[in-house]
Amino acid sequence: MKGTRFIAPVVGLVIFFAAWEAFVRAFDIRPFVLEAPSRIVHYLLRFPNDYFRAALITMKHAVLGFAVAICIAIFLGAAMAASTFLEQATQPILTLIAVTPFAAYIGSVKIGLGAFSDKPVVFIVALVSLPAFAFAAVDGMRGADPSSRELLASVDASAWEVLWHLRLPSALPSLFTAAKYNTGLALIVAYLAEKGTGGLGEIGTRAFANNQGDRLWATIFAMAILGTISLVLLNLLQRAAMGWHASQRSQHS
């Protein structure tokens, strides 16, 4: 049933939004608590350029933070996969980063790195995304096929060559899984940290402070669209980069 693959999600979403609309209208919910989807769309379409520009800023924060986290995770992962001592020394630090609520230290980081600059937002996105990427990199790299490792050793491959030709491609499946998990997280972090930078988070936090329900919900809606687009792009990237992997092949069959 190939057709249902596209129809079913649309039907599901239409039912969800219809029920939401009906609920808000039937119980006359205040806009600040829950805005009706029709009004959110109407509001977004009144100021499309403002929200588009703000969404681009939020996307920039999330993508830059992601890129920094992935780069650090790959080198950290390679070093951790090669040294058990380093892995044991690093693990508690990564765990601390993962379990500490980032919302609590956003203010301190923003004061430290510049309240109106992109730097603290990118920094916090990178910091919060790092543990999942680093653990994924270590697992993937450790899982590289031992007979392939020996094959590369038989021609005296350098550590860099082993990383590039074997360990990194072996880690791609787990890195993509971590990226999907981190996408939502990175957008949440960017939203909460980007006050003063012009992103969706700034519009949202100001709307919240000023009791503007329609503006607040417009940013929430825009964030949801941004998250969906990010996941679709990530899936396309994964399909392009990992067509050889069983998980991607089964999607085509």
Added chain:
Amino acid sequence: MTTAVTLRGLRKSFGTLETIAGIDLDIEAGTFVSVIGPSGCGKSTLLRVVAGLEPASAGEALVYGEPATSARKHKQVAIVPQHPGLLPWRTVRANASLLLDINQKANRSTTTDPVELLERVGLTKFLDAHPHELSGGMQQRVALVRALALGAPLLAMDEPLAALDEITRSEMRLLINQLVQGRGVTTIFVTHSITEAVALSDRVLVTSPRPARIIADIHIGLTRPRPDDVEDEPRFFDLCNQVRHALHEGAHS
């Protein structure tokens, strides 16, 4: 004649487990030598020591006059592992050139174009295919090409046909004979199969149960180039029986 491999008093232990118990051996350049023995006797360890992947615990292993570990760095040894170990993200063409792409500064002047070899083994139509699109026999042919393309004077094969079905094994025996003979390459071929050892080799070394010692060194005087119907010759059966008896005697000594 040049000596390709020299082993003197070679011993190998893993902790208290002795796997190789004093082997002295000379292998002439350009010959095909099989090592056959019971499971777990240390044959593969012997091959790994010769390939410079495992240091000897005592004694020495020389490949074309230089220590095995140094020969490995100079790409003097090409290995064909039991499992093809093809990288799933590389095409057939890219897998065949893998060992040439690594540690390029050590590439020898005797390298062969992998595409030319792939054509010789009947994989012309699969140059851009990925490993998952190939049968087990085809994957092993790519592994063979990957090793031969390196142009190394010593080929170290570790039960490369063990995972294949009988018909494919028989085809691969013919293919190995066609590809290897006449290239002037020295081959050490670890196997469990008496037929394979006799069909392919100039010499068959029979090893004892662990720790490995050489208990018989059988000269195979079958003509070169080996005719395709060599396995139907009465002399072939006699030689197989000779190897079988040596194995039985070794097992009960």
